[in-house]
Amino acid sequence: MSDWPSETRFLGKSTPRIDGPAKVTGAAKYPSDQQPAGMLYGAILRSKWPAARVRSIDLEPARRLPGVRAAIVVRDGERTVRYYGDELAAVAATTQRAALEAIAVIRVDAEPLPFVVDEVSAVRSDAPRVFSDEASNKGEPRTGGQGDVDVGFAEADVVVEGMFATQVEIHHPMETHGGTADFRGDELTVWHSTQGISSVRDGLSDALDLPQSKVRVLCSYMGGGFGAKFGAGVEGVLAARLSREAGAPVRLVLSRFDQSLAVGNRPSTFQKIRLGAKSDGTLKAFSIESYGCAGYAAGGPSAGGSTNSAFPAPYIYRVPNTRTSHREISINTGPAAAFRAPGHPAASFGMESIMDDLALRLGMDPMELRLRNDPSELRRREYAMAAERFGWKAKYAPPGSSSGPLKRGVGCAGATWGGGGRGTQAEMEVNPDGTLEIRCGTQDLGTGTHTLIAVIAAELLGLEPADIGVRLGDTRFPPSGGSGGSTTAASVSPAIYDVCEKAMEELKKASGLDYVRGASWKQACRKLGISPLVVRGQWREGLSSRGAGGVQMAEVEVDTETGFVRLVRIVCVQDCGTVVNKLTCESQINGGVIMGIGYALYENRVVDRATGVILNPNLETYKVPGFGDLPPIDIVLLDMPERGVIGIGEPVTIPTASAIANAVANAIGVRVTSLPITPDKVLAALGRIPGRKNPHEEWKSLFET
């Protein structure tokens, strides 16, 4: 069905990033690197109260300090702040230090209000309300399902029940949010670290009441986003307002500390699941009651889609009778944002955990239980491939069977992701000397979009990737969408295909030659005379599609004396349609698995209940996986050219934590039911901390009211 060439020189092979040299030499300028002449430094004053009524903000003391060129409040008039870190005011000054000194002297007249920052306390009837006009911090249940669960459970031979919880995870891209805004005359130019230049432009045009044609957003490179960098964000709007007020460019880039408070996170979830099956393992009934918490609100100015805490259930499995009920909880912390495969890792953790518990009760191999109930033929094949690569049959033993203090265990999990993408346009300018440039208003998050474009164009035009000039990240280029939902490759690739085809047609006409590819390219271009050829292409059907599946298996070794989990190996089998570039594809898969490892074992935002302050707002206390933590990651990628291009950034991060959690349970014979699986939870689960309840027991009361 797809028109991609079957004999290829570059497509599906390994091409080093064309922007690699710029990135390894420091020549690549990120939005946070821009320093236009006369640039000022911005800083944001944030609420130090988790909840307060702000009556007035006095900027005068800041304005009087040397070096301060502009000071503004975020919103005029009285207002309520709902989390520690909410933006109150901002200043621009000649140095970063002067800006930080200036925000320190701003006077805020505020009345602190009662607050609540943990989900369990928030649902108590006497809890302070995050929104005073709401009757409760607990939303109305959203329900769903099919069939008749009561009949289903009655028909089941075995019923298992479990409660599972997932934590709040912070994106922490290495480049923090923000950028530099330059308001000159009636035009605004911003260099913004973003996953969506066009949504930043539209947001700024709205916020500053400027025509969209007067706002230009630039982002050639950016240091990661993972879902948290779609809109202009409060910081983007403030930079632009400060620039307008000061009449100079303003750089406003968040500190790592601020990054932890205000620009998004992956919501927490709490899941009570029942699952019933026949004795042969066929699933009959599933019910889930769940809560989730996206902070004080789902979403926010830079949130992107899918920011509430909802998740699919029973995730990937076929169950004839289901009943689902999900509620949002509000607390006084910053808002959630889309986070790599929103909803799915949490959905996977609950479902894959209960699947293993069921397998245990049935005395079945957990992989066999999955094969029986997974409707995807493709994923069933992936299980077979993963099992062979991993040695599943030889390695799997009933839980807790290894002797001695170091226990080995294995676990598996599957995942699905939609992806897809459309709508991109691209432009190619071909010069009479044969050089060419492709321009597209998408952005490269580090996923390798520049190179993807060069590979496709080189393939179709019969040139080398190095011959293809690629420019991205400018709202003056033909439009594309935001880079989220693993849609960029599927949206951009067809437009590049199209623009290449059109360029060749036009070149044939202009040159009078009927073969213009490869060796003939230069000769044909020379016939253009003095004016370059400029052609437009756009997304079209049949070259990309959606729907990717994957399976992962993990082997762990758990030290039952220290609770420490060591990863031994991870095997990942994944499909993503046609593979455009093996090299960058492998990198993205590694990245997804490694982020999944963080979700499984380390990452967790900790908020102090007494003060509402985030206790681990920097990387020495918020732990992300590092060089010492990573096992060999073995990848098998299914190439399916007939499906066209499908994105891969998200599916690969989904099943990792579930596979690891199942491996830990398999190793020690008892399940840690909440993420991350820290040593103290392992020891508590093993009953090795006398007199202490499991640290993850408390949230179970959510289901008792």
Place this chain on the structure above:
Amino acid sequence: MNHPASFSSSRDASLSRRSFLKGLGVTAATAAANGAEALAADLAQADRERPFGPGETAVGFVLDGVRVQARVEPRETLLEVLRTRFGHTGAKEGCDRGTCGACTVLVGGTPVYACMMLAVAADGATIETIEGQAIGGRLTPVQQAFVEKDGLQCGFCTPGVVLSVTALLRKDPRPNEEAVRGACAGHVCRCGSHPRIVAAALEASGVKTASQMEVVSGGRHHV
């Protein structure tokens, strides 16, 4: 007594030590005459030091082979000064508190978190940044290996990691994987490029590495 080994040794400590010794009427010469060589060296070092601030002060160092000068506030970090005075933005700010490694530069050949070093402490030092690595546009073998093995994604952590690997290979041209992981342990890479970074470092040291990914034909299928 140990002589301060690095530029970041505590200036306050040596200042008070100097005043203390001065109070006793000890000089470097009398100390040397009494055979207290270490003490003499300490004193000589203390005498060379001068207090900075609170205003701007001149510092000079060798930056990528070029002698440079700047007037800096004593509280400014080397990272700020490199980025804002010299336009060397390859050193990135990821955390500003010594936890991510994005700001890494080489000071006297040793990887240093530039966000944790005051610019005045770099006075007289030899500093290498990522901008000074590729001479005349020719990538170093380490840079070349990072490109070829895809030891990067967004690239924000990359300049720092490249410099740490460069410093490692100068000391130990044939490191094993363990040593590479150790040399990179001070770097956070949120994109998860770790496996490819390790491969790039080994490749730069002359070890052939293989991809850990196998691409197999999926054949026709039904989802």
